[in-house]
Amino acid sequence: MKITKICCIGAGYVGGPTMAVIAQKCPQIQVTVVDLNAERIAAWNDEDVNNIPIYEPGLGAIVAEARGRNLFFSTDVDKAIAEAQIIFISVNTPTKTYGKGKGMAADLKYIELCARQIARVAKDNKIVVEKSTLPVRTAEAIKSILDNTGNGVQFQILSNPEFLAEGTAVQDLLNPDRILIGGDATEEGRKAIQALVDVYANWVPADKIITTNVWSSELSKLTANAFLAQRISSINAMSELCEKTGADVNEVAKAIGMDSRIGSKFLKASVGFGGSCFQKDILNLVYIAKSYGLNEVADYWEQVIIMNDHQKRRFSNNIVQTLYNTVSEKKIAFLGWAFKKDTNDTRESAAIYVADDLINEHAKIAVYDPKVSNKKILDDLNYLETRTAASNASSINSFADPYEACQNAHAIAVLTEWDEFITYDWQKIYDSMQKPAFIFDGRNLLNAADLEAIGFVYQAVGS
Numbered sequence: 306m307k308i309t310k311i312c313c314i315g316a317g318y319v320g321g322p323t324m325a326v327i328a329q330k331c332p333q334i335q336v337t338v339v340d341l342n343a344e345r346i347a348a349w350n351d352e353d354v355n356n357i358p359i360y361e362p363g364l365g366a367i368v369a370e371a372r373g374r375n376l377f378f379s380t381d382v383d384k385a386i387a388e389a390q391i392i393f394i395s396v397n398t399p400t401k402t403y404g405k406g407k408g409m410a411a412d413l414k415y416i417e418l419c420a421r422q423i424a425r426v427a428k429d430n431k432i433v434v435e436k437s438t439l440p441v442r443t444a445e446a447i448k449s450i451l452d453n454t455g456n457g458v459q460f461q462i463l464s465n466p467e468f469l470a471e472g473t474a475v476q477d478l479l480n481p482d483r484i485l486i487g488g489d490a491t492e493e494g495r496k497a498i499q500a501l502v503d504v505y506a507n508w509v510p511a512d513k514i515i516t517t518n519v520w521s522s523e524l525s526k527l528t529a530n531a532f533l534a535q536r537i538s539s540i541n542a543m544s545e546l547c548e549k550t551g552a553d554v555n556e557v558a559k560a561i562g563m564d565s566r567i568g569s570k571f572l573k574a575s576v577g578f579g580g581s582c583f584q585k586d587i588l589n590l591v592y593i594a595k596s597y598g599l600n601e602v603a604d605y606w607e608q609v610i611i612m613n614d615h616q617k618r619r620f621s622n623n624i625v626q627t628l629y630n631t632v633s634e635k636k637i638a639f640l641g642w643a644f645k646k647d648t649n650d651t652r653e654s655a656a657i658y659v660a661d662d663l664i665n666e667h668a669k670i671a672v673y674d675p676k677v678s679n680k681k682i683l684d685d686l687n688y689l690e691t692r693t694a695a696s697n698a699s700s701i702n703s704f705a706d707p708y709e710a711c712q713n714a715h716a717i718a719v720l721t722e723w724d725e726f727i728t729y730d731w732q733k734i735y736d737s738m739q740k741p742a743f744i745f746d747g748r749n750l751l752n753a754a755d756l757e758a759i760g761f762v763y764q765a766v767g768s
């Protein structure tokens with residue numbers, strides 16, 4: 306089957322970059338990304354690619370190259386569905402905030418809406434691709450909705466989870482470790498799989514494109530995120546033991562990471578992992594395991610989240626304790642608010658929870674993040690509903706200049722590992738701060754010896 310038109314529902318952190326790369330690498334295919342959010346689509350269409358809604362290194366150049374040629378962003382969902390041979394569903398699948406499975410299960414209402422819209426609009430056969438991260442066996446539900454339209458249209462459902470990480474999305478998409486495609490073992494299923502394989506084969510080597518059954522593919526995505534998050538919780542658990550014993554977690558990570566069976570990546574101790582997916586996907590995994598009565602399996606994975614919550618809380622407790630058991634009315638400067646460097650995404654960022662804890666202790670927080678706005682910071686805090694919006698607004702403020710954020714502060718907390726923090730004039734910052742001047746480095750980013758030589762009291766995670 307020759308693919309000439311692709312549609313992607315959802316112009317977010319996954320749909321936008323993924324489709325931009327497909328469009329760049331497959332100029333023969335027309336790629337249309339659609340979303341209900343008109344503001345977001347307008348931003349994707351902004352003449353100045355610096356204003357596209359997602360900050361990812363290298364993304365602006367790819368959008369500039371493909372947009373208007375074979376990459377389009379639109380709010381006309383029906384038209385894009387009707388025209389496309391392949392429809393990617395890349396909408397959000399957040400943790401449910403209501404009803405059965407509240408706080409654990411994935412909320413599939415947006416997925417179901419997409420399925421119903423495709424069922425309503427499609428007039429010819431379609432390949433529907435699950436790009437969103439979904440509970441295992443979701444394809445069954447999608448198929449049931451699509452097959453009950455009664456208009457004779459044939460649908461093939463594929464699972465093609467996305468493994469990109471934010472901040473490195475473009476590189477991850479251009480050089481993926483693997484592309485995973487799950488589909489039915491029927492002849493029609495195999496044809497659909499091949500059609501999608503052929504799209505990726507435009508730039509991904511054949512040996513990196515693997516195909517499985519649908520359930521393995523769906524579950525592999527949750528498994529990958531669970532394993533990655535588990536490594537962080539494992540090293541963070543060791544960081545606490547290091548602090549008690551005089552071991553240094555960076556040295557421990559290096560020593561174990563040189564064992565080729567363990568590997569060196571994802572062993573960086575931190576204030577705790579954030580991001581929209583690790584917590585959501587593990588909670589979903591826990592919920593699925595419980596729903597099959599697999600309580601030991603559920604408990605095992607839930608511990609990854611428990612450890613992560615502990616690590617965030619431990620970080621804020623330590624700040625309070627070190628500042629003589631009170632941060633009331635003290636200015637604490639936050640360097641970084643995003644959940645990791647090189648992204649403007651703040652979802653589930655550890656910074657939000659650390660700020661919330663410190664505001665409970667009546668601290669005044671001054672934030673500097675190169676890519677996050679004051680409005681976003683306030684929205685993130687208000688979302689927790691710990692206190693009124695007015696109270697949050699009077700407790701936290703953001704600055705466009707890091708030196709101003711740190712001026713007169715009692716302490717600095719490093720919450721995101723932005724490279725620029727390393728190059729600051731730390732003597733100048735020290736001179737402007739209250740004494741003793743504390744730094745709590747939640748990312749083990751800065752040079753301890755240099756800062757201590759200036760006069761800072763410096764504390765890292767796990768040493």
Ligand SMILES: NC(=O)C1=CN([C@@H]2O[C@H](COP(=O)(O)OP(=O)(O)OC[C@H]3O[C@@H](n4cnc5c(N)ncnc54)[C@H](O)[C@@H]3O)[C@@H](O)[C@H]2O)C=CC1
Nearest residue numbers: 315316317318319340341342395396397398415437438467
């Ligand atoms: N953010 C990431 O780095 C990764 C996310 N994922 C998964 O990809 C999925 C999407 O995640 P993000 O892109 O981060 O979410 P996002 O929230 O940035 O984007 C989702 C978009 O879908 C739109 N949408 C929702 N329902 C719609 C509908 N019925 N019709 C049209 N548009 C609709 C929303 O308006 C939103 O713009 C999730 O399942 C997530 O778990 C997977 C890998 C990486």
Ligand SMILES: O=C(O)[C@H]1O[C@H](OP(=O)(O)OP(=O)(O)OC[C@H]2O[C@@H](n3ccc(=O)[nH]c3=O)[C@H](O)[C@@H]2O)[C@H](O)[C@@H](O)[C@@H]1O
Nearest residue numbers: 467468469470471537571572573575578579580582644645
């Ligand atoms: O499904 C998803 O959404 C994605 O989730 C993660 O990607 P992402 O959350 O964008 O970023 P990561 O690099 O995994 O970082 C997640 C969090 O863990 C933290 N982290 C990461 C690595 C580490 O060693 N230590 C550590 O604390 C980061 O600072 C960040 O807060 C996975 O890495 C992607 O493969 C996956 O596609």
